[in-house]
Amino acid sequence: MRSLIDILDLTPAEIGDLLDTADDIIARPDAYAHLCDRKKLATLFFEPSTRTRLSFEAAMYELGGQVLGFSEASSSSASKGESVSDTVQVVSCYADIIAMRHPKEGAPMVASMKASVPIINAGDGGHNHPTQTLADLCTIRRQMGRLDNLTVGFCGDLKFGRTVHSLISALSRHTGIKFVLISPDELRIPTYIRDDVLAHSDATYVETDSLEAAMPELDILYMTRVQRERFFNEADYIRLKDSYILTPDKLATAKPEMAILHPLPRVNEIAVAVDNDPRACYFKQVLNGKYMRMALILMLLGIERPAK
Amino acid sequence: MIIDEIHNGIVIDHIRAGGAMELYRILGLEELSCSVAIIKNATSSKMGKKDIIKIDEVIDLDLDVLGYVDPGITVNIIREGERVQKFKPTLPERVTNVIKCKNPRCITTTEQELDHIFKLTDRENRVYRCIYCDSPAKRK
Ligand SMILES: [Zn+2]
Numbered sequence: 001m002r003s004l005i006d007i008l009d010l011t012p013a014e015i016g017d018l019l020d021t022a023d024d025i026i027a028r029p030d031a032y033a034h035l036c037d038r039k040k041l042a043t044l045f046f047e048p049s050t051r052t053r054l055s056f057e058a059a060m061y062e063l064g065g066q067v068l069g070f071s072e073a074s075s076s077s078a079s080k081g082e083s084v085s086d087t088v089q090v091v092s093c094y095a096d097i098i099a100m101r102h103p104k105e106g107a108p109m110v111a112s113m114k115a116s117v118p119i120i121n122a123g124d125g126g127h128n129h130p131t132q133t134l135a136d137l138c139t140i141r142r143q144m145g146r147l148d149n150l151t152v153g154f155c156g157d158l159k160f161g162r163t164v165h166s167l168i169s170a171l172s173r174h175t176g177i178k179f180v181l182i183s184p185d186e187l188r189i190p191t192y193i194r195d196d197v198l199a200h201s202d203a204t205y206v207e208t209d210s211l212e213a214a215m216p217e218l219d220i221l222y223m224t225r226v227q228r229e230r231f232f233n234e235a236d237y238i239r240l241k242d243s244y245i246l247t248p249d250k251l252a253t254a255k256p257e258m259a260i261l262h263p264l265p266r267v268n269e270i271a272v273a274v275d276n277d278p279r280a281c282y283f284k285q286v287l288n289g290k291y292m293r294m295a296l297i298l299m300l301l302g303i304e305r306p307a308k
Numbered sequence: 309m310i311i312d313e314i315h316n317g318i319v320i321d322h323i324r325a326g327g328a329m330e331l332y333r334i335l336g337l338e339e340l341s342c343s344v345a346i347i348k349n350a351t352s353s354k355m356g357k358k359d360i361i362k363i364d365e366v367i368d369l370d371l372d373v374l375g376y377v378d379p380g381i382t383v384n385i386i387r388e389g390e391r392v393q394k395f396k397p398t399l400p401e402r403v404t405n406v407i408k409c410k411n412p413r414c415i416t417t418t419e420q421e422l423d424h425i426f427k428l429t430d431r432e433n434r435v436y437r438c439i440y441c442d443s444p445a446k447r448k
Contacts, residue, residue, distance in 0.1 A: 105414050107440075110422060126413065
């Protein structure tokens with residue numbers, strides 16, 4: 001029985017297969033509408049994350065399945081002190097698959113060691129969020145037609161951004177990848193990503209603090225939130241925050257086919273005026289996230305793609 | 309300094325100087341009823357100074373723990389006053405309940421009954437990471 005805890009639990013070939021399934025779902029959704037009839041997904045959200053939970057629920061409903069669960073710890077037995085292990089063993093009796101979000105790092109891993117049904121990590125603190133990475137990869141492949149030979153810019157908070165770390169890990173397994181890491185000095189990529197991931201891959205990378213300078217060479221621009229609380233003082237935050245805001249002006253030098261991604265929610269790091277630019281893909285990314293969750297649910301339940 | 313030679317037992321040699329007490333604790337040697345000698349700061353031709361532990365009985369040693377704590381160690385098994393076996397522990401793939409995860413955000417901090425398990429992720433640099441949260445084990 002498989003679970004998905006970390007994006008690297010999936011081989012590039014398996015991810016390719018999920019991407020093919022997502023493409024097929026988009027092409028002929030009716031063929032998938034009853035594949036999960038009478039199956040149940042439990043969404044165990046020990047901390048609230050409405051958009052992720054809705055994405056999982058929509059995914060299961062579109063497969064014909066049903067959903068049960070809770071959306072915050074206070075409405076679960078966790079508030080009475082029940083352990084993650086016990087909770088998932090109980091829920092395994094009711095559901096065929098579990099999507100779990102938890103504020104503590106490693107909680108879904110603990111769940112996968114005890115549950116008798118597949119566990120999907122729907123985010124564990126600042127650690128992993130593999131279905132976000134699947135949404136990112138789907139968007140990149142659908143926009144660019146490939147996952148190799150790409151120059152991928154990451155902009156903003158590269159230090160704490162777990163979605164950035166996971167996407168770097170996943171993409172660095174492909175050939176011809178160049179990362180352009182755009183951030184203020186305070187929010188550069190952590191050393192362990194440099195030492196453990198980038199040093200062991202064929203991918204190349206450059207670090208810069210200028211979004212404008214990097215723009216012309218990018219195939220993908222992945223924007224992230226620069227949060228006020230990441231800075232030691234307000235002055236630094238004020239000084240830096242505007243440098244990492246994407247505006248129509250800054251896009252003037254970008255390639256016409258570049259794709260702009262963002263894990264959402266955004267605050268002000270992408271000006272609303274950019275939304276109308278054909279390169280803006282962050283709402284498509286949300287939709288792709290649902291298709292990838294559908295593909296993943298099918299894979300973990302061992303349900304084959306329907307014959308054409 | 310002279311410590312009685314042991315007849316049947318184990319000599320853990322070439323422990324990095326100052327490391328014997330930690331090893332004594334981690335191996336749970338205080339629970340043994342046989343005599344155990346800890347020799348600190350013995351002179352070593354190779355290491356300058358080293359620690360040695362002598363256990364006056366052949367017990368089951370957790371070699372994974374030895375390999376994790378100090379891969380430079382040599383283990384000698386003594387029977388009938390003769391050294392019958394000598395080996396160096398290797399780096400274990402995983403260690404259970406030897407080190408605790410120090411990451412305050414790790415699930416092991418709230419769920420006390422969980423085993424603390426670390427896996428070897430970089431043999432060259434002897435890096436172990438928590439299987440739950442991926443935090444590296446901190447060495448003293
Ligand atoms: Zn941990």
